[in-house]
Amino acid sequence: MVRSVQDIVDDNPDLVNYFKYQTGGYASASLIDILRPFIPAEFTNWREEQRAWHEAAVMFDQSHHMSVTYIKGPDAKAMLNYLSPSTFSNLSTDRGKQYFVANPDGKHIGDCVLHYYGDDEGFELISGNPLQSWVRYHCQTGEYNVEARHDPSSPLGKGHRRTKYRFQLEGPNARQILDDVCVGGMPELQFFRTAFVTIAGCRVHILRHGMAGHTGAEISGPWDEMDTVRDAILKAGEKLGLRRGGTWAYYSATLENGWIPTPFPAIYTSDAMKAYREWLPAASLEGQMHVAGSYYGEQIEDYYWDAWSLGYDKFVKFDHDFIGRAALEKMKPQPHRVKRLLVWNEDDVMKVMASQFGDGPIYKAIDMPLAFYGLPQADDVRSTDGRHVGVSQWCGYTVNEHRMMSLCGIDEASAAPGTEVVITWGERNGGAPNRQTERHEQTTIRATVALTPADALSQGRVRATL
Incomplete structure (x- = not known):
């Protein structure tokens, strides 16, 4: 019988002690180690890779570490709107959305970037394992006419072939690189707006992003076109100081962009969440979190x-x-x-x-x-x-x-x-x-x-x- 997160809760009256001292939980070193087969810790050295997003440009490969859930169907929009405090009043196919979910007590479960591709293709939820687990639970157990397909990260997928590649291009020269590599140039986009462009003959989805006030972009497309698009961007960036960023630089970037990754998900208490905990495997990220540090909460x-x-x-x-x-x-x-x-x-x-x-x-x-x-x-x-x-x-x-x-x-x-x-x-x-x-x-x-x-x-x- 597969153990669930509820089994962890039942077996450990002191959950603070459990998540403080369980072995095998995630830590900074393990984040880097589990990605080493896919992305190196450094392509050159992490200090110069950090400098690149301020002085020239850096390209991060996000293709392996972020799970994605694809959802479509007649009830997809209504279900996702009901699960989140985020409004869908401005939902459109040309803008990304910061999407997050809370438990019935208003406490945070998780967050992700959401893309909407229209009723036929539906939604794409990028990163945020606790959020994706919560959404898939409602897809499977709620009375919604939806289809959900989970595309796990490369370390969790055990040989599973990813659906899309995903890169992030950032830095003061990012705009010029995008102008040079996109057919017809980089379109004018406001922050978090999206568009399709052509790079090296490939149709590419871009999200206007950025973490230091520059015109950066998150770039994605079909997995089989990854090498073609990546090589074209790297070639265009040679004369503009583009560096590839490894995982040390990637995970340190959040200190400057201000996003708090992986807050502890509010799922372990409340009778209203019990059925969800029974559904959620103990082997999930939520069951393997390791709370380190000097803060010791009473509960x-x-x-x-x-x-x-x-x-x-x-x-x-x-x-x-x-x-x-x-x-x-x-x-x-x-x-x-x-x-x-x-x-x-x-x-x-x-x-x-x-x-x-x-x-x-x-x-x-x-x-x-x-x-x-x-x-x-x-x-x-x-x-x-x-x-x-x-x-x-x-x-x-x-x-x-x-x-x-x-x-x-x-x-x-x-x-x-x-x-x-x-x-x-x-x-x-x-x-x-x-x-x-x-x-x-x-x-x-x-x-x-x-x-x-x-x-x-x-x-x-x-x-x-x-």
């Missing part, structure tokens, strides 16, 4: 996120009925945590790094460019007078900012840029009994609250750290 709900803490509140629209609507309406006027960047104090970072040498206590090592060692990371953030004010998650370094940074959800009262806070770094009891973490001592790292670089640009600021 598993303490690790849940909501739309405000992830910066998705602007996408919540009460123009339709959806799961979690009543809860989100009650939450709207209340104080919230909001998404911010934490810029780590350089002296405290150097203290941790220096502890790896000589005598004295050894603190939890800070790896570069990705410092998180769980999926998700959850580090305690406190005010300078000792109050718990937030949780730091995705942490690491980019050479463009010259700093260690982390993305976090933080109380509004402590969220003003320039506010000083303190991160606790490392595990209780020196990491024991966590066999995936080396022995160490806890310490603290001072940090300054800032806007993410993407939010800073949108507000006319030059750098997030100013």
Whole structure:
């Protein structure tokens, strides 16, 4: 009998302890390792690959790590609209959508990018395994006339041939490269608008994207045309400094674009979610998450996120009925945590790094460019007078900012840029009994609250750290 996530819940009254100390869970190193057969950690070196998206251009290969679910049918639009606070009032075939789902209590389950290709072809849900699991559950168990086809990531697919390739082109020279490689040039597109273009004789779908204020694009098309399109882009980019980006650079890019990957999905409690947990295999991502870091919640709900803490509140629209609507309406006027960047104090970072040498206590090592060692990371953030004010998650370094940074959800009262806070770094009891973490001592790292670089640009600021 296949074990389910509900079996995990039934067997472990202390879910915090289970997800903190289970072995084999995901961490930063395992993300890189499971993709090595498909995408190298570095094509050249991660520092220059990071520089490329600020100084020239970088192309990331997203063809292998993101699962995709394709949905079509007479009820597809109604079902997807009911599952999400995102509005479908502006749904069209020429724009992408930031799509996310919440549980009946209004807590976040997952998010993805959604494309709509018309009633005949239907919808494409890209990335976000917890969201895709929730959507497929409703396809299979709800009274909807829909067809769903799951295209798992290459590591999970076990030899399965992917449907589409997917690349991301980013940097100040990305627009010129796209102009040169697209027949007739790159069309003028607003952010998150889409179009079809022709590259090297192939029909290519492009999503106007970008993480540093440049005209970047996500590029996709049939799997069999991947090599043709990739080679054409690389050739066009030779004279413009285009580099290929490996997984180290790719996963560190989110520190600058401000997206918080893989928040802990709010599925493990509530009787209303029990049937879903019974459907969801224990071998899923949701059953294998490893919560690392210094934050220890009293209950598993303490690790849940909501739309405000992830910066998705602007996408919540009460123009339709959806799961979690009543809860989100009650939450709207209340104080919230909001998404911010934490810029780590350089002296405290150097203290941790220096502890790896000589005598004295050894603190939890800070790896570069990705410092998180769980999926998700959850580090305690406190005010300078000792109050718990937030949780730091995705942490690491980019050479463009010259700093260690982390993305976090933080109380509004402590969220003003320039506010000083303190991160606790490392595990209780020196990491024991966590066999995936080396022995160490806890310490603290001072940090300054800032806007993410993407939010800073949108507000006319030059750098997030100013």
